[in-house]
Amino acid sequence: MTETEKQVATPTVNKAKERQFKGLSLSERKQQRREKLIEAGLEAYGTHGFFSVTVKDICNEAKLTERYFYESFKKSENLFQTIFLQLIDQLQQNVMQAIVQASADPKKMIEAGLTALLTTLKNNPRMARIIYIDAMLVQELHNQATIHETMSRFDRMIQAFVMASMPHIKISEDEISLVASGLNGYVTQIAIRWVMSGFKQSMEEVLSSCSIVFLSLLNTFSVEIQENSTESIDI
Structure with missing residues (x-):
């Protein structure tokens, strides 16, 4: 060379x-x-x-x-948001996977989904604190609508479950969407209280408390479907 x-x-x-x-x-x-x-x-x-x-x-x-x-x-809020979104994805995937693996029985699907949610939180206290305590207080997440968007994802998951498990129900999608938001908010408030108490109450008690409104919903909608079916036969 x-x-x-x-x-x-x-x-x-x-x-x-x-x-x-x-x-x-x-x-x-x-x-x-x-x-x-x-x-x-x-x-x-x-x-x-x-x-x-x-x-x-x-x-x-x-x-x-x-x-x-x-x-x-750019700042600590950006790191926190990144972590929060990753944890929400993980939590949602665990719940969805449990629901999909459950039988087609709506009651068993409810139990599987809620159990997956609560088990994930109890087994991951750092995740639980970030999602259900700090995230609710970090103003940056509210300003950027991050909290609203993630809550909406769980709303849509619940709505999809209701529509799939009761396809013949005669209620508009908008009304089901409102019901789904209510159910999500109910479970979220129970989760916040449970996490803030350091998981003081037993898993069985918390699961039962969360399940009540879902089971009541199933019963209410089932009655409406039966009544609509009866009316159709009479006609």
């Missing part, structure tokens, strides 16, 4: 070394740091609460400097 060829080749090697560090590209390292911050945030927020944790606390937990925090997030 001539001297000129060596001079041309050397910068190329240096650039390759700049792009890779311990086998990771710059974007991969950035993503790795972001994931560490998310894990640290879950631990810190879930243990001490959002309002007791600073950016410095998060960085200490993640073993990163603060400049790396601002590389991924």
Whole structure:
């Protein structure tokens, strides 16, 4: 190789070394740091609460400097929102999976879905605190309609269950949507109280309390379907 060829080749090697560090590209390292911050945030927020944790606390937990925090997030609320949305996705997936795996019996579907919800919360107290305590108090999530959007997702899931389990019911989708919102709000308030008490009441008591309104709904709608069927036969 001539001297000129060596001079041309050397910068190329240096650039390759700049792009890779311990086998990771710059974007991969950035993503790795972001994931560490998310894990640290879950631990810190879930243990001490959002309002007791600073950016410095998060960085200490993640073993990163603060400049790396601002590389991924503008402020602590942005990190909290990211964690909150990930946890909501996980919670919803657990509930949906349980419902799908249950038999076609609406009562068993209700029990499976609510059991999955409550079990997930009790087994993951950090998740429970973030979703049902701190998230309700972080104004940023309300300003960006994050809370409303996530609640709406559970509303739609309940609405889909009602319409699928009782396809012959003669009630408008708008009315069913309102009922679904009410059921979601009912369960949410019970969950908040349960989480804030440190899961003091037994799972059986909480499950029974949550199930009551769903079972009452089934009974009410079943009666209406039977009455409508009777009227059709009489006619």
